[in-house]
Amino acid sequence: MRHKSLIAAATLLLVAACNGQNDGTIGGADYATEESNLTFMEDVPADQLPPDTLNLNLKEVMAHVFQFSGENIWKWQGYITDEKGERSLFPKTDEEWEQAESAGLTLAELTNILLLPGRRVDDPRWAKAVADVRAIALRAAKAAENKNEEAFFAAGGDLDGACESCHLAFAPWSAKPHTLQAAGKTAPPPPPANQSE
Numbered sequence: 001m002r003h004k005s006l007i008a009a010a011t012l013l014l015v016a017a018c019n020g021q022n023d024g025t026i027g028g029a030d031y032a033t034e035e036s037n038l039t040f041m042e043d044v045p046a047d048q049l050p051p052d053t054l055n056l057n058l059k060e061v062m063a064h065v066f067q068f069s070g071e072n073i074w075k076w077q078g079y080i081t082d083e084k085g086e087r088s089l090f091p092k093t094d095e096e097w098e099q100a101e102s103a104g105l106t107l108a109e110l111t112n113i114l115l116l117p118g119r120r121v122d123d124p125r126w127a128k129a130v131a132d133v134r135a136i137a138l139r140a141a142k143a144a145e146n147k148n149e150e151a152f153f154a155a156g157g158d159l160d161g162a163c164e165s166c167h168l169a170f171a172p173w174s175a176k177p178h179t180l181q182a183a184g185k186t187a188p189p190p191p192p193a194n195q196s197e
């Protein structure tokens with residue numbers, strides 16, 4: 001029965017999460033696999049979601065929610081040079097590191113909305129890109145918790161790659177020039193507005 005297997009899955013996730021807490025790692029990265037995403041809510045039809053759940057189309061979700069959430073991580077990374085010289089953007093106080101950690105955890109949680117029926121694409125590449133973004137966002141959060149600049153910066157770079165892998169496969173018109181170039185592709189025109197707006 002579907003319910004039983006859902007309860008079993010939830011129990012497993014709880015166990016995984018508790019184990020993760022015990023040894024200081026974040027549970028989630030370990031089970032953020034392609035398989036877990038493919039089975040997540042697979043039997044829930046889109047018309048059984050609460051009203052308004054899917055009011056934002058994917059283009060808006062991306063532009064307003066995912067880009068915003070990604071920026072909340074990337075803004076704490078790297079160096080800028082201005083009239084005052086070169087400055088690090090990495091968090092400097094406990095509060096700032098905590099904001100960076102929260103940004104990672106927020107993005108990790110957000111990945112679930114890409115799996116809602118009516119929004120997800122039933123293709124293993126979709127599930128994998130979602131799982132990758134989640135795992136990397138959790139890595140960023142962990143690095144921020146540990147105040148590890150190097151690991152936090154590396155997660156930021158990997159995050160861009162994970163976002164872009166989905167764009168390359170499903171929305172090449174939204175992929176960045178460097179992604180298209182690396183894949184030997186050129187940017188196609190965006191789909192007609194009435195399909196994505």
Ligand code: HEC
Binds near residue numbers: 070126162171174196
């Ligand atoms: C599972 C797939 C997937 C993942 C993961 C994903 N995106 Fe997207 N993204 C899309 C698709 C599909 C579109 C094209 C939407 C459209 O044009 O209708 C898109 C479009 C965009 C756009 C362009 C929006 C516009 O106004 O045209 C931005 C910006 C964006 N994504 C940012 C991100 C960021 C940042 C991440 C990672 C933190 C990310 N995306 C992860 C699928 C994904």
